[in-house]
Amino acid sequence: MSGFAEYATLSRRSLVKIDPDLPFAEAALFGCAVITGVGAVVKTAALPPGTSIAVVGLGGVGLSALLAGLMLESTHMIAIDLNEGSYLGSCVPSRDIPRCVDWYRSGRLPVDRLLSERLALTDLNTAFDRLASGESIRQVVEIP
Secondary structure, three states: OOOOOOOOOOOOOOOOOOOOOOOOOHHHHHHHHHHHHHHHHHHHHHOOOOOOOOOOOOOOOHHHHHHHHHHHHOOEEEEEEOOOOOOOOOHHHHHHHHHHHHEEEEEEOHHHHHHEEEEEEEHHHHHHHHHOOOOEEEEEEEOO
């Protein structure tokens, strides 16, 4: 979850327990884009290892789909980005986030490569400007 509230009310289905030794900046990467992109390749398309894939749109979701292709040792990967675009995967956070974290920790799903930068809360406007310009794809705003 991302947000700036001191307290939040959430559905139990929206909560996923993670290992306490996983740094928060890395854990934050497993939100929407990673499980959607990986889910599109692994669950929705159910591609077997060694399959060729093409991904249209290289935002957070598309790049995550490409990482899933790397994890599955795809024989050929075609990445197309003429503009913004995405594919939605069928994910269940309570099932898929722990699996993606396990794949990351085993070195099979290098989602840390998606992290463009870490910024202080005081640089929040800069963060939005960089997202809007396409300069940055995935950011972590660190709150002291």
